[in-house]
Amino acid sequence: MTIQILLSAAFLAAVLWLGFRVPAAEGGAPQRRPLFGLPAAPVFCTVLAAALVLRLILGYSINGFDADIACFKAWGYYTHEVGFSGMYYSDFFLDYPPGYLYLLYLTEFFRRLFFIPDYAQGATLLVKIVPILSDIGTAAIVWAFARKKLGENGALFVSAAYLFCPAVIINSAVWGQADSFCALLLLWTALLLWRNHTPAAALVYGLGVLSKPQMLIFAPMLIFWVIRRRDWKNLILGPVIALAAILVLSAPFIRDWDFTKLIDLYTGTMDYYAYYTINAYNIWALFGLNWAALPESSVWLQFGVPLAVLLSGILMLKAKRKEALFACPAVLMFTVYIFCVKMHERYLYPVLLSLLLTYVFTKDRRFLVSFAGTSFFHFLNVAYVLYLNNAYIEPTAPQILLLSLAHILMYGYTLYAVWRVFLAKKAPAPLNLPRREKPVSGGKAAPSGAPDSPLLTAEGRSVRFTRTDVFLVCAVTLAYGLVAFWNLGDRQTANTTWTPENGESVIFSTEDAYSEIYFLPGIAPADDGVGQRVGVSMLVEVSDDGETWTTALDNTEGSVYAWKSAAALATGKYIRITPTCDDLAINEFALKKADGTGFATLTAVRGEASALTDEQNVVPLFPSYMNSTYFDEIYHARTAYEHILGLEPYENTHPTLGKLIISAGIRLFGMNPFGWRFTGTLFGVLMLPILYHLLKRLFGSTFLCTAGTVLFAFDFMHYVQTRIATIDTYAVFFILLMYDAILVFLQTDLMADGWKKILPPLFLSGLFMGLGVASKWTVAYGAVGLAVLFFGKLVFTYRALGLSSLSARKRDETQAAFWQRALKTCLWCCLFFILIPFSVYFAAFLPLTLLPHNRYDVLGRFFAYQTHMYNYHSTLQATHTFESPWYQWPFDVRNVWYYGNYNADGAGGLRTISVLGSPLFWWAGVPAMVYAFVSTVKKRALPAVIAAVGFLAVYLPWVLVPRCTFVYHYFTAVPFLLIALLSAYSRLCGSPRLQNPIFSRTVRGHVVALTAGQSAMLAFLALHLILFAVFYPVLTGTLTTQDYANALEWLPTWFFA
Structure with missing residues (x-):
């Protein structure tokens, strides 16, 4: 629902x-405007x-x-x-x-x-x-x-x-x-x-x-x-x-012309x-x-x-x-x-x-x-x-x-x-919001803001996307999209599930020599239709005569949709599989040939076992991230699939919307690695045009917007985190949207613009906030920044009225107009930032609260889920090898090792995936953020204000979080780190030395010049992209060597293999 x-x-x-x-037509004459220049x-x-x-x-x-x-x-x-x-x-x-x-x-x-x-x-x-x-x-x-x-x-x-x-x-x-x-x-x-x-x-x-x-x-x-x-x-x-x-x-x-039959039909109905x-x-x-x-x-x-x-x-x-x-x-x-x-x-x-x-x-x-x-x-x-x-x-x-x-x-x-x-006695004019409201008093519009009021600036109001902007943002988005979707995951995996009763065994026979046992843990509805079968405990025994059995594997571990392989402790012609738990669910079973060239042919001898061997063509010779879940995918991708199956999800420590979005990819492409990673990767791609629009309104420079979009696109954190089926991607996506919308509001004239211009960005900001919080609670941190910016806008609007220079009468009229406008705006914000977000958040839980065992107490179950999530996060005492405290994140001190396979090709090759920030970008961002804080206090430049407020809103709350934390929690702050870096760069480029052209050429009557500042940014981008290429194998799971991965461990706290 x-x-x-x-x-x-x-x-x-x-x-x-x-x-x-x-x-709409006015005065009885319809307006005939062309539709995109087409008939x-x-x-x-x-x-x-x-x-x-x-x-x-x-x-x-x-x-x-x-x-x-x-x-x-x-x-x-x-x-x-x-x-x-x-x-x-x-x-x-x-x-x-x-x-x-x-x-x-x-x-x-x-x-x-x-x-x-x-x-x-x-x-x-x-x-x-x-x-x-x-x-x-x-x-x-x-x-x-x-x-x-x-x-x-x-x-x-x-x-x-x-x-x-x-x-x-x-x-x-x-x-x-x-x-x-x-x-x-x-x-x-x-x-x-x-x-x-x-x-x-x-x-x-x-x-x-x-x-x-x-x-x-x-x-x-x-x-x-x-x-x-x-x-x-x-x-x-x-x-x-x-x-x-x-x-x-x-x-x-x-x-017989008895139409009373028809009358009886109507009355009976x-x-x-x-x-x-x-x-x-x-x-x-x-x-x-x-x-x-x-x-x-x-x-x-x-x-x-x-x-x-x-x-x-x-x-x-x-x-x-x-x-x-x-x-x-x-x-x-x-x-x-x-x-x-x-x-x-x-x-x-x-x-x-x-x-x-x-x-x-x-x-x-x-x-x-x-x-x-x-x-x-x-x-x-x-x-x-x-x-x-x-x-x-x-x-x-x-x-x-x-x-x-x-x-x-x-x-x-x-x-x-x-x-x-x-x-009505006096027929009203059709309801149509005016393009421009009447002046607040005396026939003159209120001042639109003082130059030193960043939250009143008109910068960005007249910004329009040029063809160059459209071309560049499309080119960057397309280029990144190709890189992001490349080798994202297999499109096929085993999906039919064997769900035996405890003690029920099946027997296969094979004539091939084998050395390894492969199987894929699956998921299926439990008998009560609410829970799930996800057991992996089973006993694999072998025999040469079908009478005397020897244990080949006694398995008790495994993760949903993650292929597992184990060396066979013994081999034989006959293979017997017996569940040792009540909820075993296995999607496929295979035996790897001793020569490593393929899989043994299995023939069922006893028991109903077709689901175990009906998809042998998708069994991977070498399991990897391409065909299996890894890291928190074992929870989030599984939960997304449980939503599709209509089951009570195992992972309910986060709101539901992120997993529901993941499930959309599964519905489109099936329950396979590409399917469960598709929407996250797509949202990572869609972040780029949103970010470009935000930067365009902040800086206006096509060059700066393109540079910033490229920096963010190929940041290690952005690339890795959006390719894994977890929910952090959606938090960042909606934070970008809600700050982009609030920026549009900040660049309106609160006193002179009509509601038609003021309210839509506030509505969208609140809507995206609701969608974000419904994906992950950390978005609520960013909502605090929205409140700071909103009330800052009101404060600076009031200060810009110039009351001291007005007569007593004009001052009273202007103040009254301001308070009336401010009060109405705040009332609208109660709808936009409280009622609508809560409605969205509540709706996101309906797939849970409307499950058959919950639907009789929808509100009670809704609040029970909230209590459970809060208790989980507030009382979590777990530790982790790759955890890192909040103060280490900006310096990229500790990565998180998501995946490692030391024999990925059977010849000692390595596949590894780690998440960390691009060191050049993140380390340069530290002094840039300091500059943003100083500029916010002293100069109140709008880009610096957005960077500082947004960064503190999403970063400072982690200071108070006692549970173990990871560097990927810093992902929500990366867009603001980028804005701070571009703001500092823009300030530096204001110096005459960096404005000097080092290259100039006339093309078709237009002078094309490259300044020293632009060349410095291009060099920075080139180095950033080179680092991305160098680190690519340890970010993506591409086949490499352990020596190469170890060589990239620049800091003693980094670990790639």
């Missing part, structure tokens, strides 16, 4: 952010194709709700077997009206035409193809009308918002429900009414009612529209046409679920009545229906604008959903399209906000129900109550928007 929640939250943020940036139609078709491909992939790979999919398949099957006339007279469950059965008939026709088995995924996709194509058709219609109202950019935005809305996708492509098709018919009906084609609208509406009974809810929309237009003829004709369409199309399903609410998180769910049985007399509980009719009547008949037509479905269905009983979770679906369409025709962003918020909570509701898959959940569970309250609040906001836009 966590990935789904994060994706839906990202969609919510994207819609709100883009919705207030994409210009509008091809761009939209590309978006449409991408949405279709996404839906086809999801529809094929995810079964959806098994019971519903099975019904759709069966109904399609029976339309061919018993015919239309036998559908309602046969002995099987059927609660859908005839309209949708026509479509299921077609899907079954194509299934049979292409000989697709009904159990195949292709058959599941065919069932979903109607709602999938309905999504595409709906988006195309919305786009066509939005072009006339909002222009090309606005039309592309709203159609993409619908196409990629998680709530829309999960309904059609995942669940495969008919709601999308009915929403298309509802859209068609509304647009026909809008164009005054009432008879045609009635016909389409009749098709909708014939497809799903819930379409009856929208009848007041047609009735009140006709009354509003005083079209009395169509008030009679419309129902006749709709009824005629229903009767004609249902006739093939009815025998509404009476079938006699519960207050069926997973619809509304007002009844808020009272703890989810799946609670209704009393015998429950007619009065349907008060939501007359309330919905009343509200829609007021809207349609009293509205000053006829665009109220498009808001009417939202009012109707939202009211029914919130207050009526017998509601299902999916019934809210049409509200989304109605709100989006209302935004298109009114251009009022209140409806966009309502669409974004409602779709977010509706998705959580539907996704949670699909995730539970009929599992029982306590009706008073906090997640149900919170989502119910959220739906009610969004309902209230939607009614407020409808009232303000359509019914």
Whole structure:
């Protein structure tokens, strides 16, 4: 669920952010701006194709709700077997009206035409193809009308918002429900009414009612529209046409013209679920009545229906604008959903399209906000129900109550928007944040800041990426990416697991001579479905006659997905393997030939042992990091896989998000070394453009930004730490993002800039902070630095107001404006830096708290995990050979030896992996950081301030940590070390001597010069890259010799082999 929640939250943020940036039409004339310099139609078709491909992939790979999919398949099957006339007279469950059965008939026709088995995924996709194509058709219609109202950019935005809305996708492509098709018919009906084609609208509406009974809810929309237009003829004709369409199309399903069968079907459908609410998180769910049985007399509980009719009547008949037509479905269905009983979770679906369409025709962003918020909570509701898959959940569970309250609040906001836009006496202007706020007083903007106020500087505000910047950052990122992914790990390993009972043995025979025993410890769900089998204790015995057995290996050690080899203490024709523990899990077993050229051929003699020898082709002749876990991968990669298996993770001493991100790579590439290291390496690559952007805003110099990015990319720590499947990578990644975002905020004018410019970077900084803390608690240290920078910004803003030079009246007005702006900003920050991060953090734990044994006490288990993590870290007394105290880290005193294999090729070759910092970079960073501290105090230069504050925030807390620590804990400080180094370099290059050009040439009319300072940096970079090449074998596990590795141990505390 966590990935789904994060994706839906990202969609919510994207819609709100883009919705207030994409210009809406003003004064009735749509703005037609070019789309990337391309014609509008091809761009939209590309978006449409991408949405279709996404839906086809999801529809094929995810079964959806098994019971519903099975019904759709069966109904399609029976339309061919018993015919239309036998559908309602046969002995099987059927609660859908005839309209949708026509479509299921077609899907079954194509299934049979292409000989697709009904159990195949292709058959599941065919069932979903109607709602999938309905999504595409709906988006195309919305786009066509939005072009006339909002222009090309606005039309592309709203159609993409619908196409990629998680709530829309999960309904059609995942669940495969008919709601999308009915929403298309509802859209068609509304647009026909809008164009005054009432008879045609009635016909389409009749098709909708014939497809799903819930379409009856929208009848007041047609009735009140006709009354509003005083079209009395169509008030009679419309129902006749709709009824005629229903009767004609249902006739093939009815025998002897007995249409009472149809009436019984509709009334029976509404009476079938006699519960207050069926997973619809509304007002009844808020009272703890989810799946609670209704009393015998429950007619009065349907008060939501007359309330919905009343509200829609007021809207349609009293509205000053006829665009109220498009808001009417939202009012109707939202009211029914919130207050009526017998509601299902999916019934809210049409509200989304109605709100989006209302935004298109009114251009009022209140409806966009309502669409974004409602779709977010509706998705959580539907996704949670699909995730539970009929599992029982306590009706008073906090997640149900919170989502119910959220739906009610969004309902209230939607009614407020409808009232303000359509019914208020004075119709307000569309909600649209201004590009520039009014001056704070007296018609003059407040001063933007004094020159000595680094947190007010406008430097970076006008910085734009040039083509050179884009080329260089792409080139560095690509070059590093190739180096980083080179020899990252094998794409294949053994994955089928042998899980015998204790004492259950298997026997193999072989005719080959062998000398070593190989096996791969695996992982499998335990019998309780919660824990895991990870035992490695087993006895390997050999015999020449199958009667007398000799021990060849008595194993008690091993790590998950790390190949282990051991010399056979004895050999024989027969090999017997017997578990000596209750939870043995072995993925593969092999015997290395005595000549070392391959593996013996094993033939099963007794017992079920296929899982032990079915993947002999992936057994490595020489185990190494390429095919095995190493260091903390034995915990973090394993935990990521346990999340995929739905098990209680063994490693729960850190928050979950980092391991969930690792699991994404495993889902993509499988449980193999490349899969579990992929996302960490990818995030290490993605750090580079983020760092470049941050440096660009700080220094503005393309040369300096490129140099800094290269330094960081090929720092030993960055390279090694992002290639191992641990969670430190994600901590650094999100720290970079949250400081990059806060820097954008620092470079705004707090008094003159509008909220549109001030709030987004704060929101992003808080969001990234939440994601970072959900990956590793150390990111919380960096959050202290964000607070220092934020309040420093307020202090310097106040000091820059120049109050002493103002009159008493102006001084009071300016002070009042400042405190008002500061208070509002702080209130927003409570949302951005407290509520949102906590929500993200809480969501990251849902894969744990929603496990079957936890879901009955989600909050209790959540806090129990926090207590466990805190107790672990605060009471840890362990020691380690390669631990190092905090004060040694900046000087690169002690490395951590991650991996070593002294006979990696069978001929004495060495493979070794160590993590440490690049000595040239780190040692130069020490005086540079001292300079940053001094510059912060004396000159208050912004780069130095960021370097000093960020460095102290992530580094100083380690002074108080009593547990054993390692140099890789310094990784979070390395970006700030880099900023300090570049800041010091920039200061030194300000001297005339270093500004003198030592090389100059004119190229195409432009003078290209190289200064002494630039040449010094290039020399520094060259030496840095040379050191990377020299140390490469001991950083990567590349085959080398022990003598070479020992020669690189420059300090007596370094150890590589």
